[in-house]
Amino acid sequence: MAAHNIVEPPDDLPPLIVTSFKDVSFLVIDDSAVSVELMGGVLQSAAVGTVRKANSVFAAAGILADQQTKTACLICDHHMEGMTGLALLQRIRAGRNTVVPRDMRFIMLTGDTSPALVQAAANLDVNGFIKKPITVGAVMKTIHLAFGRTLHLKSANDYAKIPLPAHAKL
Secondary structure, eight states, X not given: OOEEEEEOOSTTOOXXXXXXXXXOEEEEEOSOHHHHHHHXXXXXXXXXXXXXXXXXXXXXXXXXXXXXXXXXXEEEESSOSXXXXXXXXXXXXXXXXXXXXXXXXXXXXXXXXXXXXXXXXXXXXXXXXXXXXXXXXXXXXXXXXXXXXOOOOOOHHHHHTSOOOGGGOO
16 A cells, blocks of 8 residues: 655654555546546646546446456545435445445545534544645645544444435435
8 A cells, every 4th residue: 555754854853754655546536527637636746556537426336346446545525416425435334335345545525514514424434524625735634644544443334324414315
């Protein structure tokens, strides 16, 4: 997965761990072509391994089903037609998607920071949350945090029972 290098900072500051994502694959899911391209460009400028793009959860399902390419992290918009990002996260954590591991790193990408949405995402153990409009710094910080934390999953049934905000159930 991600490789780590320790960089010795000046003075007597503690070492900074720099993570390389050159072998890590990402899948960006957003129904806005502009957002997908922007996020893809940010990831490619950060020298990640692979960036694949999908314009819906259903298009992403086809990409994820391809056993030749492994995805390490999903970066998914919330408000999309057909299925929201939050509903997808719940399906993954509840084990309802047989091709995506329950512990898949999942970063929510949205302009909606309503308390109900943020709380539901936290209850579903989202690995990161990026508020639109994005910045390179926010994206990279969120990715580093997502890969730097250990996820302790609850039971699949516990995730299935988490109520989603009404606008997140599409």
